[in-house]
Amino acid sequence: MRTLVPxxxxxxxxxxxxxxxxxxxxxxxxxxxxxxxxxxREAGGDPHVLSTAELPAEVDTAAPVIIDSRPxxxxxxxxxxxxxxxxxxxxxxxxxxxxRRAMRTPESGDVAAAPGLGGGTNVLVVRHPEFEPDxxxxxxxxxxxxxxxxxxxxxxxxxxxxxxxxxxxxxxPEVLLHGTGRAADWLADAGFAVVVDEGRAMVVRD
Amino acid sequence: MRTLVPxxxxxxxxxxxxxxxxxxxxxxxxxxxxxxxxxxREAGGDPHVLSTAELPAEVDTAAPVIIDSRPxxxxxxxxxxxxxxxxxxxxxxxxxxxxRRAMRTPESGDVAAAPGLGGGTNVLVVRHPEFEPDxxxxxxxxxxxxxxxxxxxxxxxxxxxxxxxxxxxxxxPEVLLHGTGRAADWLADAGFAVVVDEGRAMVVRD
Numbered sequence: 473m474r475t476l477v478p479x480x481x482x483x484x485x486x487x488x489x490x491x492x493x494x495x496x497x498x499x500x501x502x503x504x505x506x507x508x509x510x511x512x513r514e515a516g517g518d519p520h521v522l523s524t525a526e527l528p529a530e531v532d533t534a535a536p537v538i539i540d541s542r543p544x545x546x547x548x549x550x551x552x553x554x555x556x557x558x559x560x561x562x563x564x565x566x567x568x569x570x571x572r573r574a575m576r577t578p579e580s581g582d583v584a585a586a587p588g589l590g591g592g593t594n595v596l597v598v599r600h601p602e603f604e605p606d607x608x609x610x611x612x613x614x615x616x617x618x619x620x621x622x623x624x625x626x627x628x629x630x631x632x633x634x635x636x637x638x639x640x641x642x643x644x645p646e647v648l649l650h651g652t653g654r655a656a657d658w659l660a661d662a663g664f665a666v667v668v669d670e671g672r673a674m675v676v677r678d
Numbered sequence: 679m680r681t682l683v684p685x686x687x688x689x690x691x692x693x694x695x696x697x698x699x700x701x702x703x704x705x706x707x708x709x710x711x712x713x714x715x716x717x718x719r720e721a722g723g724d725p726h727v728l729s730t731a732e733l734p735a736e737v738d739t740a741a742p743v744i745i746d747s748r749p750x751x752x753x754x755x756x757x758x759x760x761x762x763x764x765x766x767x768x769x770x771x772x773x774x775x776x777x778r779r780a781m782r783t784p785e786s787g788d789v790a791a792a793p794g795l796g797g798g799t800n801v802l803v804v805r806h807p808e809f810e811p812d813x814x815x816x817x818x819x820x821x822x823x824x825x826x827x828x829x830x831x832x833x834x835x836x837x838x839x840x841x842x843x844x845x846x847x848x849x850x851p852e853v854l855l856h857g858t859g860r861a862a863d864w865l866a867d868a869g870f871a872v873v874v875d876e877g878r879a880m881v882v883r884d
Contacts, residue, residue: 590879591855609874635838668815673796
């Protein structure tokens with residue numbers, strides 16, 4: 473299935489700036505993108521990077537790159553062609569099995585979505601020609617309502633690994649605890665480790 | 679399947695004290711317990727409340743109550759009898775389908791577990807007589823290793839709805855965004871609502 477992977481090549485992971493400098497944020501974002509593209513491919517998807525700008529020469533995604541500097545909603549909307557999945561590029565824990573559950577649609581004409589922490593939409597699978605994505609705010613519920621308004625069945629995908637988008641520092645423990653790919657390796661190589669303080673997991677850097 | 683639901687009847691949800699007073703924390707904890715027990719029953723489980731103290735008379739769980747004032751690990755360990763599931767009482771988003779996935783074990787002798795945010799273990803399904811739970815710290819990985827050490831297959835359960843345990847105020851948006859039971863109703867009735875501030879969902883109270 474055609475799979476768009478939106479990627480911010482200009483200022484990725486800006487909320488990680490308290491713990492990572494600019495170069496590091498780019499490197500970490502590239503590692504997560506690599507993990508997501510690998511998981512999409514293993515799940516049978518055909519990934520297309522939907523990037524806000526040209527990717528640096530050293531980033532070899534081995535996937536077509538669509539450059540669209542517009543905000544997420546119009547860029548994704550323009551990139552949807554027939555049955556299309558949209559998988560965020562910061563899903564460092566995404567697994568092929570979770571993505572397969574999302575892409576394995578029992579009936580044509582429906583919409584499937586995996587919520588992100590905080591109400592966003594981390595994975596969207598669109599098989600209805602009239603469905604229009606809208607990533608503003610708590611988009612998961614908006615997508616459910618948008619599907620209902622056009623009579624398309626809506627199928628929520630219940631996945632922890634697809635729910636964790638790496639947004640701020642509080643998401644980094646999840647990557648170290650559960651990740652097995654480049655992003656987890658990158659964090660460990662950069663000196664990050666998980667500590668538990670008063671029952672809460674957090675990261676420290678050596 | 680025998681299902682233990684550990685419950686703190688003395689000082690529940692202490693990390694919610696910035697936003698809920700003592701009586702409210704008890705009421706909200708009771709609402710979540712009711713949701714979890716209903717989901718366990720609908721998933722085919724036979725719930726037993728494993729409580730740190732007597733439940734107040736007004737809380738009718740319609741389930742056997744085991745009183746054990748010890749810490750979680752020895753209390754759960756003593757409560758395991760044959761094939762046993764352990765489902766935390768603060769999983770306000772737990773659905774029968776998520777729990778069914780956890781309890782539906784393809785082979786006897788294995789251990790299944792659903793991680794919580796922050797590395798804990800929110801659901802544990804034990805079908806191996808030698809397995810010993812240990813809920814200290816980042817217990818999900820410890821449980822994986824404990825299963826490995828006795829040769830028991832370990833099956834991770836990938837569920838967003840089982841990953842969200844209601845610990846601190848930052849978990850409340852998830853309950854309002856995705857909950858459909860008593861806990862979500864309780865929060866709404868108490869005046870809580872979700873707002874999005876700089877792309878992050880949080881709760882406000884009117």
